[in-house]
Amino acid sequence: MSSDYAAFRAALQQAKHILVLAGAGLSAASGIPTFRGAGGLWRNFDVTRLATPEAFKESPSRVWQFYHYRREVARAAKPNPAHRAIALLSSSAEELKRVAPSALTFQLITQNIDNLSNRALPNDAPRLALPIEMHGNLFRVKCTKCGFAEMNFESPICEALTGTEASFKNGEPEREIELKYLPKCRQCGSLTRPGVVWFGEEVEHLDDIDNKVEKQCDFIMVVGTSSQVMPAGIFADIVRNNRGKVAVFNIELTRADKLKDFIFLGPCEETLVKALDVEGRLD
């Protein structure tokens, strides 16, 4: 176990298939609340009433108000240096070669739904640079009936949700909004739902992720996640079992730590930028 930046960079030089697994801590410096821990969303809100298919069935109005509030927070936020460091190495073969000359792939798998890792990419980034969003995206909507899905960046997403974000944030009782006033599918007119992965639902892109985590990866950076939610919580274990290297970036110790080769305790917007040697190279 080491917190030595030079040793981390030396190990990165040997890596061929590099993964970054990100969690809410990656976006904390952008002002997006995490889930667990002080100030976390699940401290103030009941997860079973907001982020499960059963909750949506019981009250689409309440769940839509929660996600409308989250959309508005994410819209107002900006990618921070940790997002930009990952985006730089994902999108520039030259920059990647500089810090990881043996690398064949560099892939971000994010649990975050805030779209900030996409926004951190340059406009002309190759498609290969796109993050794998395993828990979906706040700005995607999915029809509950015909399955039609699309990105939707409207603010508010529908008239009836206007202003509800402020009351939601303050913990006031949510409004009762009739179904007919909630967001509707552009194809069939039925109710849509947020395009995110709730508890009990299958995470997205699982085959691709399995292949990258189990078959390829020889170096994983675990950034800003408590590693409590599955399946992402065991990716580091899998890489470690396959004799790959694990580097953890977090402000506190987590369950991933027993597996680590490297641990950098501190805000990832500082530690990751330093470890990846991209200080002064982010616009």
Ligand code: BJW
């Ligand atoms: C900083 C920092 C800074 C702060 N710098 N660091 C196996 C065992 C037990 C249970 C299960 C199991 N397999 C599945 C389950 C059930 C369940 C689960 O994991 N439950 C556990 C809680 C026990 N998993 C699921 O249901 C998943 N589905 C699934 O596996 O399906 C199987 C299936 C197969 C086939 C058919 C059907 C089903 C789905 C999980 C979906 C998770 N959804 C959420 C909500 C998404 C939408 C939304 O955002 O509203 O995803 S929950 C929430 O947790 C969100 C996050 O992505 C996820 C992870 O949280 P994260 O990112 O780790 O955040 P925090 O807050 O926990 O941690 C932040 C960290 O950052 C902390 O460590 C801080 O210290 C740190 N930090 N600032 C660096 N500046």
Ligand code: ZN
């Ligand atoms: Zn539809």
